[in-house]
Amino acid sequence: MRLLIVTSQFPIAGEPNRGRPVYQTIRELSRLATVRVVSPVASYPRWAQPRSYLFRASDDAHTVEGCDVQYVRYPALPALTRPFNGGSCARALHAPLKAFAPDLVLSYWLYPDAYGAMLAARKAGLPLVAGARGSDLRVRDAISRGLTRPVVRAAQRLLVVSEDLGRVAVENYGADAARIRTIPNGCDASLFHPADRAAARAQLGIAATDAEVVTYVGRLVAEKGLRELLEACRTLSAARPRLRLVLVGEGPMREEIASRLAGDPSLQVTLAGAQPPAEVARWMAASDLVTLPSYSEGHPNVLVEALACGRPVVATPVGGIPEVVDADSGILVPARDAAALAAGLAQALDRRWDEAALARKFSRDWRQVAEDTLEACEQALHESRTTLAVSAAHAR
Template sequence: MRLLIVTSQFPIAGEPNRGRPIHQTVRALSELADVRVLSPIATYPRHALGQWAAPRSYLFRAADPSHAVPGCDVRYLDYPALPLVSRPFNGWLCGRALHAPLREFAPDVVLSYWLYPDAFGAMRAARRAGLPLVVGARGSDLRVRDAVSKRLTRPVLHAARRILVVSEDLGRVAVRDYAADPARIRAIPNGCDASIFHPQDRAEARAALGLDADAEWVVYVGRLVPEKGLRELLDAAAALAPQRPRLRIALVGEGPMRAELDSRIAADSALRVTMPGAQGPQEVARWMAASDLVTLPSYSEGHPNVLVEALACGRPVVATPVGGIPEVVDADCGLLVPARDPVALADGLRQALDRQWDDAALARRFSRGWDAVAADTLRACEEALAEHRAGPR
């Protein structure tokens, strides 16, 4: 099968960990099919129009067309955009950029991750070429907040022959909020690379990172954005500090909250927080190994790979019962606390730090590799192709 992947959530120059679960899936798919990735990136006229023309919800980086991604045939495309102003048209602009390279590759199936604008553009390009469309939702692209993106996501889900979601919860959201056909939904949870994420000696990991060997380390891994509950995490850490002077927090990642977090940490001497920035998978695994627990106090999630990887490293987790998190975390491997509640989060962290955990038992919970994810994904694409060849719905 010739499979064209369309997604902006893919590694780019300066952000090599972007879209890591999709990258892992594509690498494994490339062993099973002839795969090419088209990564459409919105281009903002920052230099011509000033800083106001750059998106503020994430750290914008322009794509480098020459950037290579190991194990993947990827081509980066750009299309013009303005924050908020062009949002209703970004799907059309994205689709226009896809037409020519899609014809050149001549795929059997188009698979697009990220519903708007990526999958909307892929829908238009696939329809023009007479090809079946499969779409993959990651979480926040289904739980969209703005009315424009939500309205333009609906036709994508109705046009797709198959809808791939990373959790059963997201499948229910697609049916409830978009009237998607349940028969076309396939839940394909993320995998985990056991060659990277596995139990390691905590003392050795702390020594390698130069961390205090006797401290209680709570590690967060992800984007530095408010929706991840980072303000609540610092509030909880400040509340625990008088009783737990050895408590340390590590925020591993980058994002638009960096300056705010720096300011908060500088202003509160009780907070002992380390921010090493974005890290590659090997380094993330070392931070997890160095931790006493990993936390993810998000407001919303799909199927957070960071929790799967933490457990694979033999570390318990404290998270919130949102999205697909309860499909990953139960009382045997962590604690779930209400979102947006720093008091409950502080209590959950305290309980988890005081409890004795069986590292080996935690690590045995997940053994699903990316080859299994790729096989399930290819099977869904084959279903879509067979249905397409059988004729109209």
């Protein structure tokens, strides 16, 4: 099968860890089928760079290990062109699609990526499979919600990372439940596995072997519950002076966090920045627990990886998180509640956890994710060809 994959959730020169779960899936898919990635990148004028995230321009010649990728650009302005970005994306896709001549188009991220892919696939007479990651289904603005709906309904298969997202697609967008396939994320066991905590701390320069290390991995944005996390750690610091918070990632809240730390010496926080997967695994190994106090999630891979490293988690019962975390692997606390988060962190730090049992909880690798994805694409292609054959027979 020849698969054209359209997604902006893919590594770019300035952001090598971008869309890592999508990249892991595509790399394995490339071993099972003939795959080309076309990554559409919004191109903003210098005077109108987005403020909602740390925008990093891509390099069109950037290469990604194990993947055949082509970066294409379409013009955009923050907020103003949002209703038109899907159409602009489609125009950027027509030529690459024609040149590759795929059997099917698979697109991750529903708007504008999959919307553009839908228009381009429709023009070429090809079936579309769309993949939702979480935030692209839990859309805030009415414009994007309205433009997401036709993609969800048009896709021959809608791939979601959690059962919760499948319910959202049906209830909020009118998706056909029979076309939805839940394909949870995998985990790279060669990187994420139990490792000696003391050795990891020594390698990362954590001098206090008796420190209580709480690690967060992800974008530095308010929606991840970082303000509540800082407040929770401040609350705990008086009774737990050995508590240390590590934030692994980048985002628009970095300056706010740094400013708060400068004015609050009671907080012991390390801003580790964005890290490659091997270093993320090292930080997890060095930790006592991993936390993700998000307001909204799909199927957070960071929690799967934390458990694979034998580390318990403290998170919120939102989205697909309850499908990952149970009473034997972590503690769930209400979102947006710093006091409850502080109590959950303290409870998790005081509890003795079975590291080996935590690590056994997830054994699903990215090859299995790719196989499930390819099966869904094969089903969609077979149905599409069957429909065309029936239509042609009726026309005669």
